[in-house]
Amino acid sequence: MRTPLLLPLTIMVFLGALPAGIALAQASETPSIESSGEEEGDFLFIPGIGRIPLPPGTRALGPGQGGRDVDSERRAPAAAAPPPPKDPAQQRAEEMARLYLRLEQAEDEREAKGVSAAILSRWAHSESDTINLLAARALAADAAGAPPLALKLLDYVVALSPQWTEGYVQRAKVRAEQGDDSGAIADLETAATLEPKRFDALAALGALKEKTGDKKGSLAAYRKSLAISPRQESLQKIEERLHIEVEGRDI
Incomplete structure (x- = not known):
């Protein structure tokens, strides 16, 4: 049977704060989320009190967490770093390669003249x-x-x-x-x-x-x-x- 002290503590943990008068085992330690597998679910571990089962999808608030969704953050993959910018010479080479291909594959002379004009204008610029x-x-x-x-x-x-x-x-x-x-x-x-x-x-x-x-x-x-x-x-x-x-x- 849950003690009178543990029930208020459980409620206060989900609200995101503990009364200052209740001392934890070590003041410097902070609650943490633990997982015991898909069947048993996650726990909120509080030093000096133990592990408290968390319902699926629970939004747990604790010291230093500022209302963040810890469960989502723990599962979210790291964002990929943006690719480095291309060198201008590389960009020009890739653009010219596309134009050469279009010129080679032009369906008629009219299309070829348009692509040729684009290529000539680029050649003419230093x-x-x-x-x-x-x-x-x-x-x-x-x-x-x-x-x-x-x-x-x-x-x-x-x-x-x-x-x-x-x-x-x-x-x-x-x-x-x-x-x-x-x-x-x-x-x-x-x-x-x-x-x-x-x-x-x-x-x-x-x-x-x-x-x-x-x-x-x-x-x-x-x-x-x-x-x-x-x-x-x-x-x-x-x-x-x-x-x-x-x-x-x-x-």
Whole structure:
């Protein structure tokens, strides 16, 4: 039979406090939740008093617990740490990979042109504000009919940022306009080496090589461009014509 003292204590434990006049075995010890298995259930252990069975789902309040649901906290899994932020270079690489895949799988030329425009705009942007400014001024100089100034500016662009393929592509364009086919071919080959996915540089390279009489090299460049961007209908026709000229008709 429960003693008169134990009944009030049980009620007070569930209310979350004990009278100051009742001394526990050790003042520094705090109640704790214990479990004896699924069949027997949980207990609230109070030093000096013993274990008190807790009904399922009981919200036990005790010293230092501040009304927290101890039973839920004990069972809740630890929250997973958030993943570290991606490096900007990694983000750019992943984005470009998705665009290349979309370009390769485009259903028609219209879709391919939209994806190509997105890729070209990203190639045209450097991570350096200085390089972007010099390149913009070079384009403006070329459009204004001052190719010598444009070439000088693009020489600075290539010297300051030798890994930026757009600098070589832009300089190749100006060189070709000035009749420097060999210089333009060299720039386009450099761009295609630094970025093998530059389908625009490969297509331009094919045109220049065909112009200079290197039909075999031209055909190879066209095919590389079409492998990256298959929905270039005008380039497909050129490749078919050159294929017959260089390799003959298929048997």
